Amino acid sequence: MAFGDAGLAHQHWKTFYTPEEVAEIIAATSSTMIVAGTYPIHVRLYVRSPAAPTVIMSHPMLPYGLLLARLQLPFYRAGFNVVQWDLPGWGQSGGPRANCPIPDFIRTWHAAIAFTRARFTGPLYAMGLAEDSVTCYYAGAHHPDLQALSLHTLHEYGDPDGVHWQGPPWLVRAKAIGVGLGTRVRPDLAIQAEEALPWRAIFSGPDDGPLLRAFEGDPLRVRRFHFRLAGSMMGKMKPPVPFEQCRTPVQVIASERSSLWPYAMNVRYFNRLGGPKELVTLENTDQWVYTREFHEMYAQHVIRWFAAHGAATEGQ
Amino acid sequence: MTDTLDGTPQDYWKRYYAPDEIAEVESSTQTTMIVSGGLPIHVRLWVQSKSAPTVVLGSSILSYGLHLIRVQAPFYRAGFNVVQFDFPGLGQSGGPRGGCTVRDFLRCWRDALAFAHLQFGDPMYVMGVGEDGVTGYYVGANKPHVRAISVHNLFEYGEPDAVQGQGPYWMVRAKAAALRLAALVRPTTEMPGSQAVPWEWIFGGPGDDEGIRLLHGDPLSLQTIQIRMVSSILEKLAPPTPFEQCRTPVQVIASNRNQVCPYTLVTRNYQRLGGPKELITLDGRPQWELNREFHELYCAHVIRWFEAHGARG
Numbered sequence: 001m002a003f004g005d006a007g008l009a010h011q012h013w014k015t016f017y018t019p020e021e022v023a024e025i026i027a028a029t030s031s032t033m034i035v036a037g038t039y040p041i042h043v044r045l046y047v048r049s050p051a052a053p054t055v056i057m058s059h060p061m062l063p064y065g066l067l068l069a070r071l072q073l074p075f076y077r078a079g080f081n082v083v084q085w086d087l088p089g090w091g092q093s094g095g096p097r098a099n100c101p102i103p104d105f106i107r108t109w110h111a112a113i114a115f116t117r118a119r120f121t122g123p124l125y126a127m128g129l130a131e132d133s134v135t136c137y138y139a140g141a142h143h144p145d146l147q148a149l150s151l152h153t154l155h156e157y158g159d160p161d162g163v164h165w166q167g168p169p170w171l172v173r174a175k176a177i178g179v180g181l182g183t184r185v186r187p188d189l190a191i192q193a194e195e196a197l198p199w200r201a202i203f204s205g206p207d208d209g210p211l212l213r214a215f216e217g218d219p220l221r222v223r224r225f226h227f228r229l230a231g232s233m234m235g236k237m238k239p240p241v242p243f244e245q246c247r248t249p250v251q252v253i254a255s256e257r258s259s260l261w262p263y264a265m266n267v268r269y270f271n272r273l274g275g276p277k278e279l280v281t282l283e284n285t286d287q288w289v290y291t292r293e294f295h296e297m298y299a300q301h302v303i304r305w306f307a308a309h310g311a312a313t314e315g316q
Numbered sequence: 317m318t319d320t321l322d323g324t325p326q327d328y329w330k331r332y333y334a335p336d337e338i339a340e341v342e343s344s345t346q347t348t349m350i351v352s353g354g355l356p357i358h359v360r361l362w363v364q365s366k367s368a369p370t371v372v373l374g375s376s377i378l379s380y381g382l383h384l385i386r387v388q389a390p391f392y393r394a395g396f397n398v399v400q401f402d403f404p405g406l407g408q409s410g411g412p413r414g415g416c417t418v419r420d421f422l423r424c425w426r427d428a429l430a431f432a433h434l435q436f437g438d439p440m441y442v443m444g445v446g447e448d449g450v451t452g453y454y455v456g457a458n459k460p461h462v463r464a465i466s467v468h469n470l471f472e473y474g475e476p477d478a479v480q481g482q483g484p485y486w487m488v489r490a491k492a493a494a495l496r497l498a499a500l501v502r503p504t505t506e507m508p509g510s511q512a513v514p515w516e517w518i519f520g521g522p523g524d525d526e527g528i529r530l531l532h533g534d535p536l537s538l539q540t541i542q543i544r545m546v547s548s549i550l551e552k553l554a555p556p557t558p559f560e561q562c563r564t565p566v567q568v569i570a571s572n573r574n575q576v577c578p579y580t581l582v583t584r585n586y587q588r589l590g591g592p593k594e595l596i597t598l599d600g601r602p603q604w605e606l607n608r609e610f611h612e613l614y615c616a617h618v619i620r621w622f623e624a625h626g627a628r629g
Contacts, residue, residue: 003346003347003348004346007347007348008349008351008356009348009349009350009359009431010349010350010351031347033358033408035328035535035536037535038413038535038539038540039413040358040407040408040409040410040536042349042356089410091356092349092356092410093356093410094356094405094409094411094413095411095412095413096411096412096415096504097411097412099412115326185502186502187502188503219351219354220354220356223354
């Protein structure tokens, strides 16, 4: 039983929302924990009914689950159950902060899908935005419990474009070698989070300034990116299901002006997908915009895609 | 919205308890998180329906709150609110697994006490068994809102015998120096949690072998420990309130067959306490036992002590 505070006693998260949204989050969500490896993983649930369609999602590597309720609520309002989990080492989950490698994310995807399958009887769907999106494909393609995926970022680990913001391919490869060596000596080596990732690419809307400042003051925000994580993002790792062989329906919603992951990269991988697929282009948009309108617009694309693949909600 | 699964790491924890205990946890506890040093800290709450005294507990290093329900429930039954938090890096809390330090634990105690006071006000009580007891004393002694403290182990970090089993004092200091150096070079080096201390030294009651086996298999128990945590436990760190200057009432419940924290060490520090105090000797008992009777016996001593210092549940 939650303590009537959305599972986080610290009040700062409320600064991201209007009072009405705060009330809705507290009323609509419950929280629990699952275990992936030896990490306690924080899970937020929006429950409609056991038989309702369920969307499983994590979060990108800046805002964690409780700061992305505007992306979760539209699904709940549309009749979905929502199972949202925080990446290991992020937000409200356990594990070394910003220091769990990509295989840990993939393992947690599997744990989250298994938890959801055990709890809900309706069709399951998975969606992702950033690293949670790439790992969503790695874990979700051909997963027998998933009906369809919706992704914002798609690439194969080892492609220099997967960390495009780190510089040209030769520099990325040089950094990968350096980070790999550094990790062996000191797994806790890290750089300041603001230097690792352009935060403005996530908070890119003209009205996102106050929300970015709120994020900078968040007590659970990422502070440093560790080499072990960075190295795993740069390392080579093939997806278990090659893109050409994927038969799970995949929607890719690509931001045309993303300064993190190039639009051309996402389209290139989209074109390789062998199964049912859909490409949605967010024109003139950097990676993400933090307004309510953007989240609702984004969620509508996903809801439409999932509905086209069997997600029948009571409202439809 | 309520959810009986809240806060439970799937179902493994239920192996530790009888069905009536599980039902009591699911019907009587709530969970939330506080933030300490940028880490999410898991908090379990047992909340009375009316104004009540509050006892604040941490967790042990080997296990975590959901493994320690039997040391929480008796207080709730006796009319207390209970605020139990898992130390950072342990149990259901965030942070590197087995990789946080004594200073992290101290900060977490301060944050948990602040949270408990904000939620429930006075009177407030602190209790602890292992590291949680020692760090509870470090933070709670002479704090105006803390009416009384109950601990099982009492020592100063770095004093002789405080890490019994690691050899004579000169060897402990040599190990401490070596670990400090190693922690500077590669603080995240890990070793199996079972190597830090023999678990059978901690849980020495009849039938505890099975309990130890279960705890070994629990993914949220101390599977690994990093040398920075071990180093911080061996490091010298005097309490902010020397025992002689403590005015907060302190109860010490000492087991005289304790292999981890020797009875002579605990009673020596008990003698140093300058304020109201009480020593209970658990005759023929090890550091801890996992059976229900031991917990209820132990908690009855603590409840009596807290009630003698203003707690009316």
